[in-house]
Amino acid sequence: MTVFWQLTDTKRSVHGYTEGRDQLVDQTEAFANRTSLFASQLGLGNASLLLKKVGVADEGSYTCFVRVQDYDSAALLLQVAAFYSKPVVTLEPESNLRPGDKVALTCMAYGGYPQADVIWQDGSGRNLTDNITNSVVANEEGLFTMTSVLSVVLEPNSTYSCQMINPLLGEEGNAFVTITGQNVTFPPVALWVTVGLAVCLFVLLIALAAVCRRKIKESCEEARREGKEKQ
Numbered sequence: 001m002t003v004f005w006q007l008t009d010t011k012r013s014v015h016g017y018t019e020g021r022d023q024l025v026d027q028t029e030a031f032a033n034r035t036s037l038f039a040s041q042l043g044l045g046n047a048s049l050l051l052k053k054v055g056v057a058d059e060g061s062y063t064c065f066v067r068v069q070d071y072d073s074a075a076l077l078l079q080v081a082a083f084y085s086k087p088v089v090t091l092e093p094e095s096n097l098r099p100g101d102k103v104a105l106t107c108m109a110y111g112g113y114p115q116a117d118v119i120w121q122d123g124s125g126r127n128l129t130d131n132i133t134n135s136v137v138a139n140e141e142g143l144f145t146m147t148s149v150l151s152v153v154l155e156p157n158s159t160y161s162c163q164m165i166n167p168l169l170g171e172e173g174n175a176f177v178t179i180t181g182q183n184v185t186f187p188p189v190a191l192w193v194t195v196g197l198a199v200c201l202f203v204l205l206i207a208l209a210a211v212c213r214r215k216i217k218e219s220c221e222e223a224r225r226e227g228k229e230k231q
Contacts, residue, residue, distance in 0.1 A: 001068055003047045008061035008075050015049055056080050056113055056142030081168035082143055084112030087175040089162050101154040107162030110145040116164040118148040123159035
């Protein structure tokens with residue numbers, strides 16, 4: 001019985017077995033000390049490959065060749081997946097916020113694979129995904145750090161949620177942030193405008209009262225003069 005595993009695209013050797021023992025002379029170095037067969041089950045038709053310490057670089061198509069009297073083969077696709085860390089949401093800027101300001105909410109998770117799907121929602125469940133920018137950076141092991149930035153116009157007491165979903169594992173990570181009115185200051189310009197309008201209105205009312213008072217006084221004096229003339 002002969003069993004031979006290789007990479008489908010490059011034909012590089014992954015593991016070989018013949019004449020009752022492993023044949024690893026031509027094995028690709030990247031698979032050294034990481035592969036084995038289930039020798040006790042070969043007679044039962046189990047020619048499966050055990051691959052240890054799987055990494056992102058192992059992802060791809062593998063072909064298994066088996067010969068008892070004639071050769072036969074089959075290919076399979078190995079998909080690699082890793083869990084992301086719990087997402088964390090940060091706000092930029094964190095202080096001196098004013099109503100109507102544009103702020104950036106950043107959601108980040110790391111150590112996962114493959115690229116996660118990101119969904120942003122507001123407190124009412126409205127999908128905000130059209131306003132986001134996603135970026136992916138891979139580390140030396142090929143695992144990803146996912147960063148998603150949502151741009152919104154600031155409103156007090158608003159809640160936003162970021163959800164990252166691993167498409168292979170079905171893993172869902174959630175993070176929330178609430179912007180309360182305590183972080184929002186009234187715009188200084190608007191404050192001075194309001195104070196100025198209030199002062200102007202007060203002065204206008206005083207001037208109007210003075211004009212009315214003068215008109216009333218003049219009317220009264222004219223009425224007295226007319227009364228004296230008639231007498």
